Amino acid sequence: MLTLNEKRALALNAFLAAIKAADPKEAIERHLSKWLEEEGVNVSSIIPIAVGKAAIPLMQGLLSVIPSEKLKQKGLVITNRENHMDIDGAEVLVAGHPLPDEQGLIATQKLIEIISDASDEDHILFCVSGGASAMLPAPLDSISLADKIATTDLLLASGADIVSVNTVRKHLSKIKGGGVVKLAAPARITSFILSDVIGDDLSSIASGPTVADETTFQDAENILRQFHIWDKVPQSVRDVLGAADEETLKPDDPRLFLTQNYLIGSNAVSVEAAMNYLSEAGVELLETPYPLEGNAREEAVALVSSVSAIPSTDQVSALVTGGETTVNLIGDGKGGRNQEFALAFMLYAMEKRLPHEWVCLSGGTDGRDGPTDAAGGITDKDSFMRMMKKTRNPVPELENNNAYEALKASEDLIMTGGTGTNVADIQIVLI
Structure with a gap:
């Protein structure tokens, strides 16, 4: 039987194998x-x-x-x-x-x-x-860089997925x-x-x-309206999208x-590399939803629910997936979607009283999760107490989008430095 630290090392090494594949x-x-x-x-x-x-x-x-x-x-x-x-x-x-x-x-x-x-x-x-x-x-000649930055900032903060963000970018x-x-x-x-x-x-x-x-200027306008930021983006952006000269x-x-x-x-190639690494280490691979593309907290909750339905055994098993989740910024804390995922998984696993000894890793293959120096986070069943001993209550920290400071307190940040590649994110849960 592997110790908890050995499981953490196994998850980290599988993540590094995913990065190497890219x-x-x-x-x-x-x-x-x-x-x-x-x-x-x-x-x-x-x-x-x-x-x-x-x-x-x-x-x-x-x-x-x-x-x-x-x-x-x-x-x-x-x-x-x-x-x-x-x-x-x-x-x-x-x-x-x-x-x-x-x-x-x-x-x-x-x-x-x-x-x-x-x-x-x-x-x-x-x-x-x-x-x-x-x-x-x-930017198109009638749009300043400041206006384009403001529009991108609003899109990222609204929780828009990368496809939606890029659709708007194309038309500016x-x-x-x-x-x-x-x-x-x-x-x-x-x-x-x-x-x-x-x-x-x-x-x-x-x-x-x-x-x-194949998208149009009208599609770009629709996205800004869908995420309720049409009236917030600069007037120059609204003018361009509303009266385009050339598609x-x-x-x-x-x-x-x-x-x-x-x-x-691609991400799929790296997910496969992580799975192969774990399989060669004797870990049983369990069927896992792929890709993860919704809200980071919601996807973490869904993955905990999947784990809770799996019977406990002496065999080390793994759920491996990937994707690119989003975060709704409701606080002013520091973090990224992978850190938020790892912290949310920990909290919901405690709420569900998972019977397993578990490790959850969520990391960006580029080594930079959001505007931080961490690639993501790796939590386990003891992370909560490590945070509390450092006077970091993870519940309000998560609500403030401050996963970085919570994970830093529990020494659960993944610090790879810039990897020189980027094929989105990898999630690994060992039980």
Whole structure:
């Protein structure tokens, strides 16, 4: 029989296995090598670009595979501050995340200049990873960056899912919703995409800069109304959505013939890697709902209910799933959706008086849960008492969206640092 600490270590190691499965450098090297075998003889004058939280390793992998004589110029990398580092062969620019900022605006303008100058002899390799949507702010001319930031802030605080957020972003941007294809034509584009969107809809990942968009300006307005923030967003945003001149790139646009998109990693692949790790460790895998996409607290409660129906045995069993939950901000505390999930699971497990000795882990594969330095949280049956001994009552902390401080008090934060990848979240419950 494993001790509680051994179960915690097992869950953490399974989470690390999930992160490793989404290693962007390995993924891009594998896919690019195959692509070069098929297309390389006909490809030259390559313009390498990588954007998002995994942009650094994606560019490193790209430059390790593509022969230097095929490159037209140095690479361009746009990533967030936590993952920033200088690399040979590329210019690395920093952009804000999760909210866009002025540095991102400057970086995106540089990208626009590069792709707009491309000719029909050029081939753009465009590597995309999670976070790229926020890191590529290029508001339409009538919208200021401040207005776009305010709109994004309102969407995130309202509990809108990533697909809804990106639908609105597309219609306030010059490059999202296929805008990169419009700007780069007549150059060819091959895009390699590391998915942070559940279901891997390519038009939603990073708001689909190289993918056709079937949503409309009316859809964007409807989303703002659905989440009751239409009257709160800036007037310039309402004006644009209400009287659009040109729609985003649609599936019948002939410029799409110049573009190829390849998916190179996803949440489902990482969930499978965590399951494989646990299975090889002798853990019984139990059927678990996938994906988790609702409110973090509600999804945690539902998972506790699933566990409560499982008979207790001496066998260590696991429920493994993933997804991207949301949080309704009703307090002013510090935390993220994974920390909120782990804390809510703990509280409801106590309320339900689960008969199991349990461990619950919820973590973001990028190593950054919300605006914090933690990847998420890992709680167990003793976490409550550890919090109370540090005078942190988890009930009001959860109500104040202050999961970070509660989990910090009980030493239940997961601290991986920036991982260089992002394929949404992983949840692991051991019983």
